[in-house]
Amino acid sequence: MSAGVVIREAHFPGRAPVEAYGNGGFRFADMSHRGSLLCLPSGIYGWEPADPLKLTPQDFARVLAEASEIEVLLVGSGTDLRPLGADLRAALKQAHISADPMSTGAAVRTYNVLLAEDRAVAAALIAVD
Template sequence: MAKGIEIREAHFPGRAPIDAYGNGGFRFADMSHRGSLLCLPSGIHGWDMQEGDPLTVAALAELLSEASDIEVLLVGTGSKLRPIPAEVKAALRARGISSDPMSTGAAVRTYNIMLAESRSVAAALIAV
């Protein structure tokens, strides 16, 4: 019996700077990914979010499970700055994480700088 193609969750096991973004995706670690990303201490994960989707606590469940290793969350909200909803900010704050919304381009640049400084940073990046 043929097994067929196995679709696995997108995941890069490690921390890496984002080399490029745009056209609906990102490039990092000599790879490209179409869609949004969560850049966490455990690695870079595909994230099922699109520009305009509401940011919820549930959408950040994977990030919240690694909260003890994160001090700052950069939220790339797409092409335009959108505020982080109060309930999401409260859930992050309860776990000791400060959050900063910005356009995805600004979040990528800030993430790369903070990563180079070995800071405890994570990023939630909505593809543009």
């Protein structure tokens, strides 16, 4: 009996700089991922927010679960800067996470710099074409 194709949740168990972005995905650690990403202290995860244009605290459950290891969260909101909603800002503030929304390109560049400085940084990156 054949098991068929097994689809697993996308996860890279470590921290790595993002080497490239665009065409609907990202490259990091000599791998590529199609779709959005969460870059957390515990690793890099595939991420599918319910509505990329209207992020909610539920979209950040994994971030909030690792709040004790995160000081700064960079939120790459696609090609344009989109402010975070009041409920999301409040949830992150309560978890003592400073959130900084910006375009995905700016978030990738800033994440790489802060990661190289060994800072307690995380990033939520919405894929861009």
